[in-house]
Amino acid sequence: MSSRLEAEHLHKVFGRRPGEAVERLRKGADREELRADGTTAAVIDASFTVEPGETFVVMGLSGSGKSTLLRMLNGLLEPTAGHVRFDGQDLTALSDRELREVRARKISMVFQHFALFPHRSVRDNAAYGLEVQGVPRAERERRADEALALCGLAGWEKYWPDELSGGMKQRVGLARALATDADLLLMDESFSALDPLIRRDMQDQLIDLQKELKKTIVFITHDLNEAMRLGDRIAVMRDGRIVQIGTAEDILVRPANDYVASFIQDVDRSRVLTASAVMDTQLRGDEADCGCETARPETPFNELCAISARVSHAVAVLDAKRGLVGVVPRQRLVGFLGDEQGDPVPCDSPQDKGGAKAVARA
Ligand SMILES: Nc1ncnc2c1ncn2[C@@H]1O[C@H](COP(=O)(O)OP(=O)(O)OP(=O)(O)O)[C@@H](O)[C@H]1O
Ligand SMILES: [Mg+2]
Structure with missing residues (x-):
């Protein structure tokens, strides 16, 4: 011990x-x-x-x-x-x-x-x-x-x-x-x-x-x-x-x-943040896309950006029992990308699958 x-x-x-x-x-x-x-x-x-x-x-x-x-x-x-x-x-x-x-x-x-x-x-x-x-x-x-x-x-x-x-x-x-x-x-x-x-x-x-x-x-x-x-x-x-x-x-x-x-x-930031840090817990599920493309609270930021780029609405964050715990509107991701101009750090990181870039452009 x-x-x-x-x-x-x-x-x-x-x-x-x-x-x-x-x-x-x-x-x-x-x-x-x-x-x-x-x-x-x-x-x-x-x-x-x-x-x-x-x-x-x-x-x-x-x-x-x-x-x-x-x-x-x-x-x-x-x-x-x-x-x-x-x-x-x-x-x-x-x-x-x-x-x-x-x-x-x-x-x-x-x-x-x-x-x-x-x-x-x-x-x-x-x-x-x-x-x-x-x-x-x-x-x-x-x-x-x-x-x-x-x-x-x-x-x-x-x-x-x-x-x-x-x-x-x-x-x-x-x-x-x-x-x-x-x-x-x-x-x-x-x-x-x-x-x-x-x-x-x-x-x-x-x-x-x-x-x-x-x-x-x-x-x-x-x-x-x-x-x-x-x-x-x-x-x-x-x-x-x-x-x-x-x-x-x-x-x-x-x-x-x-x-x-x-x-x-x-x-x-993309290395540290997860969906639980950026999600909005006040929004309702019908404002999100609860289809097949959802995130988990522990989904890393970059992956979340990639998901966001693929869905038409906000990303739904579901817990292990698929209960809705939060929602991530695309605009919210942009806010976390960095300072006012949308610091491009996460977009250029090697793990990024193009998601953050797509979000920043959206
Ligand atoms: N033995 C000492 N006598 C007088 N001043 C000291 C002594 N040891 C440290 N200091 C002073 O205390 C302050 C803090 O020093 P410290 O070495 O703890 O900083 P630090 O954060 O470890 O810095 P660094 O990143 O450069 O190692 C400094 O202003 C330093 O000059
Ligand atoms: Mg020291």
């Missing part, structure tokens, strides 16, 4: 008199005011819960406080105010020794730049966390080899890190995190140093592994497309604060403010 992670009103202030700075923030001071005094409010009042087995993504621009937040989650940084609870334990209340123990057994980090030891074999790198735990050699090698196999590196155990490509090195980093059986995986820009194609591969691999392993994952990225592919939920950070937490669909369909809205302009 995986664990639950809770952050409660977390603050981290660097610089002089941090406690005082938190008080000022609570009274409404902003980050810039504090900066004028040489104090950096890296994380301001962050609260969220990550459920067991969930992949929670923290997304934000450089300097928004993502890494600082992550380092408080594993106790590497002490919060200036607030609490972190993991597995029911308040990390902020543990002694250094207890914290080290929790970090060694229950929490694993995967870094951006792999952090492999150059003079250790792939196997010994993957076994490192187990070595720290004092697991005997034979067992740690067996578990390291298992984790390497999970990450697609069977047969590479005896190689040296510098004989591996970047993507393979990151797989070793991931294997090292998985070998310890830690419940909580913290991943800080883990795929950002990889070429786009390899990066996608790694994302797919993580999605596949997660289906099986159901770890509790906090994944940090500055890339919203990556966030939307990986995250069950996404927290968007700006200037130290979390400005929205929601599913990919929430963020696309109901951005909390102009800042979030400006982020989502470049996102390929």
